Amino acid sequence: GAVVSQHPSRVICKSGTSVKIECRSLDFQATTMFWYRQFPKQSLMLMATSNEGSKATYEQGVEKDKFLINHASLTLSTLTVTSAHPEDSSFYICSAHRGGMFQETQYFGPGTRLLVL
Amino acid sequence: KNQVEQSPQSLIILEGKNCTLQCNYTVSPFSNLRWYKQDTGRGPVSLTIMTFSENTKSNGRYTATLDADTKQSSLHITASQLSDSASYICVVSGGKLIFGQGTELSVKP
Numbered sequence: 001g002a003v004v005s006q007h008p009s010r011v012i013c014k015s016g017t018s019v020k021i022e023c024r025s026l027d028f029q030a031t032t033m034f035w036y037r038q039f040p041k042q043s044l045m046l047m048a049t050s051n052e053g054s055k056a057t058y059e060q061g062v063e064k065d066k067f068l069i070n071h072a073s074l075t076l077s078t079l080t081v082t083s084a085h086p087e088d089s090s091f092y093i094c095s096a097h098r099g100g101m102f103q104e105t106q107y108f109g110p111g112t113r114l115l116v117l
Numbered sequence: 118k119n120q121v122e123q124s125p126q127s128l129i130i131l132e133g134k135n136c137t138l139q140c141n142y143t144v145s146p147f148s149n150l151r152w153y154k155q156d157t158g159r160g161p162v163s164l165t166i167m168t169f170s171e172n173t174k175s176n177g178r179y180t181a182t183l184d185a186d187t188k189q190s191s192l193h194i195t196a197s198q199l200s201d202s203a204s205y206i207c208v209v210s211g212g213k214l215i216f217g218q219g220t221e222l223s224v225k226p
Contacts, residue, residue, distance in 0.1 A: 004160075042218070043216040046213070046214070093161075105166055108160035110160045
């Protein structure tokens with residue numbers, strides 16, 4: 001199946017710093033990528049939809065100035081958590097949309113564990 | 118309101134036993150229904166994806182069913198293995214993906 005990678009897999013940072021998370025589709029081009037956040041024992045919550053070459057679409061309640069998304073190429077989207085605070089500590093997962101003749105699907109990355117101290 | 122509800126919330130079974138997880142949804146419009154397996158600390162991995170016209174789909178020991186009339190789906194796991202311990206998430210696509218809360222499965226030796 002298709003492969004989506006994320007880097008880093010885990011990061012610990014100090015409060016007030018910015019953290020960048022990369023999401024790459026390794027063997028297909030993804031015009032659309034999605035960013036999710038997942039808290040312990042909860043399901044994934046969509047944060048934003050990232051479209052190559054255009055501005056991301058954010059879900060209600062997600063601060064676009066805090067969670068900067070850039071989708072500069074068909075295989076790379078980045079999420080930057082600016083001025084991170086402890087409440088931003090979470091598991092961040094990206095997914096890449098792959099269209100097909102018969103059915104489309106999303107492939108998820110392995111996730112990035114963010115801990116803000 | 119678009120919702121996906123899964124049951125049970127958690128389940129413990131012995132290795133080698135079968136189990137069935139349930140998913141009820143109220144999502145419109147409906148495009149497809151997917152089952153994902155998510156290991157702790159990892160991203161979800163697709164098990165099956167079914168469109169409106171498909172009633173059942175298998176992937177190894179995993180068999181998913183879909184009743185579009187009653188808006189119910191199930192995931193049956195046969196001859197469970199310790200590695201099946203994970204969270205199983207039902208996701209319905211209706212434009213956006215609507216995620217269920219997941220069923221936490223624990224397979225004990």
